[in-house]
Every structure is written in C-alpha cells, then in structure tokens.
Amino acid sequence: MFKIAVLISGSGTNLQSIIDNIKDGYLKNCTIEYVISDKKDVFGLKRAKENNIKTMVFDKNELKEDLSCNILKFLKGKVDLIVLAGFTSILKENIIDEFRNRIINIHPSLIPSFCGKGMYGLKVHEAVIEYGVKISGCTVHFVDHGTDTGSIIIQKVIDVKSTYSAKELQQEVLKTEHKALPEAIKLISEGRIKIDKRKVIVS
Numbered sequence: 001m002f003k004i005a006v007l008i009s010g011s012g013t014n015l016q017s018i019i020d021n022i023k024d025g026y027l028k029n030c031t032i033e034y035v036i037s038d039k040k041d042v043f044g045l046k047r048a049k050e051n052n053i054k055t056m057v058f059d060k061n062e063l064k065e066d067l068s069c070n071i072l073k074f075l076k077g078k079v080d081l082i083v084l085a086g087f088t089s090i091l092k093e094n095i096i097d098e099f100r101n102r103i104i105n106i107h108p109s110l111i112p113s114f115c116g117k118g119m120y121g122l123k124v125h126e127a128v129i130e131y132g133v134k135i136s137g138c139t140v141h142f143v144d145h146g147t148d149t150g151s152i153i154i155q156k157v158i159d160v161k162s163t164y165s166a167k168e169l170q171q172e173v174l175k176t177e178h179k180a181l182p183e184a185i186k187l188i189s190e191g192r193i194k195i196d197k198r199k200v201i202v203s
C-alpha cells in the first residue's frame with residue numbers, strides 16, 4: 001500500500017477529492033493513513049473522521065516554531081507521501097529534507113504567477129482579477145525550501161471570465177484542483193515521475 005498523510009488547515013475539499021478517488025478506484029493501492037490539521041475544529045477533520053481516517057491536531061498557535069519538528073517526529077517512517085491540501089503553515093527544512101520529493105502542495109494559481117509569501121486563499125484570486133490575466137488555474141508541485149518554488153507536477157487551466165468575482169474564480173479553480181491533486185498522487189504512487197534538474201518528467 002502507498003501510504004499518504006494529508007495536511008490541512010480548513011474545509012478539506014481537496015482532502016475529500018482524494019478520499020473519493022480512493023473509494024472509486026482511480027487511486028489504486030493508496031491509503032490515507034493520517035489527516036493532520038494545524039487548527040482545531042476545522043471541517044476537514046470531520047470529513048476524515050466520517051471516513052474512519054485517523055486524525056491528529058498539531059495546533060500551530062500552541063506549537064509555534066516546533067510545529068514542523070512535531071509533525072516530522074510523528075510521520076517519520078510512517079508514510080510514503082505527504083500531501084499539503086490547503087495547509088497554511090510553512091514547513092521547515094528538517095521535514096522537507098527528510099521527505100525530499102515526497103511532499104506535494106496544491107496552489108490555486110498558475111505558478112510562477114500569483115504565488116509566494118502572502119499569496120493564499122482569496123488573495124490569490126483577487127490579485128488575478130486585479131491584474132486582468134485571461135487564464136488562471138491550479139498547480140501541484142513538490143515542496144522545496146522556498147515558498148511555491150518546487151518542481152511542477154501538474155497544472156490545469158481555466159478561462160478567467162470578465163464577470164467573475166474573486167469568490168467565483170476560487171470556486172472554478174477549486175474544480176480543477178479536485179482533478180489535479182488526485183492525478184498527481186496517482187502518478188507518484190505508480191512511480192511514473194522522474195525529476196531532471198527541476199523538470200518533472202512523466203512516463
């Protein structure tokens with residue numbers, strides 16, 4: 001079995017897409033071992049519990065600088081892949097080094113645009129609309145030591161209609177996220193990804 005830990009901070013619709021894709025057989029031989037949240041009482045934890053997945057809370061307000069170390073201590077040797085699905089804390093070097101090319105993140109824009117420090121949630125979509133770009137979408141990438149700078153695995157594109165509010169754009173992009181994240185997990189779990197310098201090559 002290919003063991004996954006999903007890290008969340010919120011509603012967990014991306015978590016749900018992984019659960020659904022395991023259930024319907026698109027993600028074969030994959031199992032979510034743990035759902036870890038850096039906040040108490042988020043809806044994503046409820047989704048996990050409803051699906052009999054073990055949950056853990058590593059409260060970022062209590063743990064502060066020690067958040068990453070605690071997650072690493074807990075997950076070391078237990079999972080094959082860590083999926084950041086709406087996880088808003090920044091992971092430190094130690095866990096990134098230990099899980100090199102085994103941590104992925106989903107970002108709601110076409111990296112390298114509208115990403116980096118401070119670019120999360122609705123802010124991303126507000127910036128997209130304000131700039132007036134005609135396309136947006138999502139990116140699944142490996143996590144390295146920078147913010148949203150790791151090798152890109154999958155991107156999915158949508159048209160930005162001139163009538164969209166930031167919220168509407170967020171909803172449209174989320175639909176692409178729910179396809180892109182399971183696709184990336186499938187490629188990795190089937191061993192179909194190689195990294196050449198920073199380029200991801202899919203076989």
Ligand code: GRF
Pocket residue numbers: 008009010011012013014015044085086087106107108121174177
């Ligand atoms: C998504 O837009 C994701 O790209 C971003 O945070 C949001 C989380 O959504 N990193 P959800 O919690 O999966 O519903």
